[in-house]
Amino acid sequence: HIQVKDAEFLNRHHRGKAPVLPLYTPEDAERSLDRFVEHAYEEPFEPLERTRVVLHEAGHIPGSASLEIQWKENGHAGSLVFSGDLGRPDRPILKDPAPLPKADYLVTEGTYGGKKHPDEISLYEALERVVHRAIERGGRIVIPAFAVGRTQEVVHALDRLFVEGRIPELPIYVDSPLAAEILVAVGRHPEVFDEETMEAIRHGEDPLGMRRITLVRDAEDSKKLNEKPGTFITIAASGMCEAGRILHHLKHTVSDPRHTIVIVGYQAEGTLGRRLVERQPEVRIFGEPYALQATVEVLNGFSAHADHEALVAQVKSCGAPKGCAVVHADLERAEALRAALVPSIPTRIPSEGDVWELR
Structure with missing residues (x-):
């Protein structure tokens, strides 16, 4: 709706130029709803064969979740946690984020790495x-x-x-x-x-x-x-x-x-x-x-994002992952979080297109 209305506004005020088209329409969004499947927190499901997923309360916005992914391949088992946007503990209205589960690998947000929120x-x-x-x-x-x-x-x-x-x-x-x-x-x-x-x-x-x-x-x-x-x-x-x-x-x-x-x-x-x-x-x-x-x-x-102290606590709740990737952050913030995690946890700041092989 927003994209359609903005495109209409720009086209009205910039006549003579190439028309601005929305990336998608409300009708496209409505059709996509047929592809959604609901899953409750803490109830495992298998989206693929030999792959198990559990959603954990992220406490960021209503319905936000961290993903725990477990898999088995060629006789080997592995696990990865994708933090998603992590919320802040002790905030009004929503439940606190659940501690991230132990995993072999972690992908975490780092929006406020190195920053402390006011009380x-x-x-x-x-x-x-x-x-x-x-x-x-x-x-x-x-x-x-x-x-x-x-x-x-x-x-x-x-x-x-x-x-x-x-x-x-x-x-x-x-x-x-x-x-x-x-x-x-x-x-x-x-x-x-x-x-x-x-x-x-x-x-x-x-x-x-x-x-x-x-x-x-x-x-x-x-x-x-x-x-x-x-x-x-x-x-x-x-x-x-x-x-x-x-x-x-x-x-x-x-x-x-x-x-x-x-x-x-x-x-x-x-x-x-x-x-x-x-x-x-x-x-x-x-x-x-x-x-x-x-x-x-x-x-x-x-901000609904965890600050530095809360992010570090969440990463530590994962135990001792073999590797951690910090995403969703300006470089300065990502570097600040990475510095707090190494050398105890091997931590990288990936760039677009990087490939991370999970062994």
């Missing part, structure tokens, strides 16, 4: 300060957020600050059809919640803050937000500001010093989100240059 108290204090400064300026608060996981956590944090009386009850608009659907879908799957969240639900509380938000599904309603005066909060995808409705909100706020852009997640190199984090004097949105004059606040504590 929850510091994070909430920082968010409180950001909101109060935005109110003083009289502008909007725009939060790019991934539709799955991050949006729910940001809403939860704002709701907690409201309940504790630390910030005024500002209007919150979740302007992402996908995030809106996920918020509703997650509410139907309490099995993904941690015990604290379940206890709150049993007592009739609203830990996800659903009663405080307005879900914006219609594109026309989304456009009207950019005409709305005063201070309010808009949360929209995509999280790295590369597509989706967030681009339209940034287009209307990025050059106005009254407004605040709050970055709450990892921003890959080359993305608009990274350029905002770097506070480059000029950014391009839909191919057009805009002066960056809005305030950019970066709250890394919202």
Whole structure:
């Protein structure tokens, strides 16, 4: 849906150039659902002969999993664990990530290798300060957020600050059809919640803050937000500001010093989100240059990725693997994690196209 709408927008505004085509359409995505097979955590299944797979709770986003793969070939047995995106222990809403099982080989993410996340108290204090400064300026608060996981956590944090009386009850608009659907879908799957969240639900509380938000599904309603005066909060995808409705909100706020852009997640190199984090004097949105004059606040504590300490602990839970590969990380972060693991665990940082023979 996002790709189709962005392609339509670009084609309308860049007439005379070769048409922009989406990589796939909603119809393609719907057809792919016929190929999905559901599997529960901790229940082994065999996708191939002599190959056994177990999914373990990764604690990153609802439904995220680490894969344990065991195989037998020519009389020899082997095992590999693929961490996937690993979550953080002791975070609100979701269950903690399960310890990675022992394995011969490990492929692990290293997004925050060498980095330590701020504690929850510091994070909430920082968010409180950001909101109060935005109110003083009289502008909007725009939060790019991934539709799955991050949006729910940001809403939860704002709701907690409201309940504790630390910030005024500002209007919150979740302007992402996908995030809106996920918020509703997650509410139907309490099995993904941690015990604290379940206890709150049993007592009739609203830990996800659903009663405080307005879900914006219609594109026309989304456009009207950019005409709305005063201070309010808009949360929209995509999280790295590369597509989706967030681009339209940034287009209307990025050059106005009254407004605040709050970055709450990892921003890959080359993305608009990274350029905002770097506070480059000029950014391009839909191919057009805009002066960056809005305030950019970066709250890394919202990351759903494990930090260095948690990553090292997870790798150590694998025992003594014969080899480990660090992926999903900038080179500096991958090197920091690798340095913490060698020489006790042979660790590599693979490049695209590398072949790793498992013996």
